[in-house]
Amino acid sequence: MSETAFAMTGGRVSFEGKPVLQGIDLTVRPGEVVALLGANGSGKSTLVRALLGLTPLSGGSTLVYGSPPARFREWWRIGYVPQRLHVGGGVPASVREVVASGRIARQSRFRRTSVVDRAAVASALEAVRLADREGDPVQSLSGGQQQRVLIARALAGEPDTYVMDEPTAGVDAETQKLLADTLAALVLDGKTVVLVAHELGPLEPIITRGVVIREGQVVHDGRPPRPEGDCARPGHEHQHPHAPVEPGAGPLTGWQGDPR
Numbered sequence: 001m002s003e004t005a006f007a008m009t010g011g012r013v014s015f016e017g018k019p020v021l022q023g024i025d026l027t028v029r030p031g032e033v034v035a036l037l038g039a040n041g042s043g044k045s046t047l048v049r050a051l052l053g054l055t056p057l058s059g060g061s062t063l064v065y066g067s068p069p070a071r072f073r074e075w076w077r078i079g080y081v082p083q084r085l086h087v088g089g090g091v092p093a094s095v096r097e098v099v100a101s102g103r104i105a106r107q108s109r110f111r112r113t114s115v116v117d118r119a120a121v122a123s124a125l126e127a128v129r130l131a132d133r134e135g136d137p138v139q140s141l142s143g144g145q146q147q148r149v150l151i152a153r154a155l156a157g158e159p160d161t162y163v164m165d166e167p168t169a170g171v172d173a174e175t176q177k178l179l180a181d182t183l184a185a186l187v188l189d190g191k192t193v194v195l196v197a198h199e200l201g202p203l204e205p206i207i208t209r210g211v212v213i214r215e216g217q218v219v220h221d222g223r224p225p226r227p228e229g230d231c232a233r234p235g236h237e238h239q240h241p242h243a244p245v246e247p248g249a250g251p252l253t254g255w256q257g258d259p260r
């Protein structure tokens with residue numbers, strides 16, 4: 001079994017005949033913290049979903065830990081944090097139930113919830129500081145708190161790789177900082193992270209690689225780029241060296257495209 005988390009080669013996705021991703025080559029190795037950056041509609045979420053096999057490729061190939069997604073059997077190795085929590089109608093789920101669902105891929109058909117499962121759920125709730133809300137219906141939580149529930153669900157599964165689609169979008173500064181601290185600890189532990197971001201904010205120090213998508217293509221893959229205008233900001237002191245642009249790495253600024 002390969003230790004490479006994701007390996008996409010020539011990945012293409014089309015919706016109703018319209019190409020959304022074209023010729024994507026992306027390999028994510030253990031311990032990398034990769035930010036997928038780009039303007040609205042550039043294809044970041046589609047790329048994440050294609051890496052996970054949730055959106056089928058119309059060309060090229062992709063592997064999850066060495067297997068095509070349809071044949072991959074070790075889904076506990078991946079913790080996916082979608083953009084938002086989809087809570088269906090019917091019986092309201094508690095915070096604890098949603099977080100505990102992160103253990104499902106680790107449980108065998110014949111094994112009931114164990115002490116280890118309960119400890120992992122408790123520790124995940126603690127990490128996102130929602131232990132005191134565990135019995136509450138998730139619907140009663142704010143957007144930022146619901147985002148924390150999704151992060152806790154991924155943490156509870158104790159995966160090797162975290163895939164997060166805009167984990168900081170629309171959440172308060174406190175949650176962003178909490179997420180950055182949580183991810184920093186995971187990274188120290190050797191975990192792999194792929195996250196979609198519109199702005200890196202407090203996550204910036206932990207990102208090891210930036211991949212910029214523009215109109216469905218990779219236009220930069222390397223050093224995490226700075227948002228345009230950062231160095232021109234009032235108060236920005238030029239104490240850091242401006243690293244040279246890697247050959248063929250594409251633009252280092254202007255990845256944000258049109259503001260939201």
Ligand SMILES: Nc1ncnc2c1ncn2[C@@H]1O[C@H](COP(=O)(O)OP(=O)(O)OP(=O)(O)O)[C@@H](O)[C@H]1O
Pocket residue numbers: 015016020038039040041042043044045046047198
């Ligand atoms: N299921 C779908 N059916 C049809 N078109 C889709 C579908 N999903 C995405 N698209 C289109 O594909 C393009 C890329 O969308 P995607 O959500 O991947 O972009 P994004 O970079 O993640 O944008 P955002 O930052 O707004 O989340 C957009 O034009 C979008 O409208």
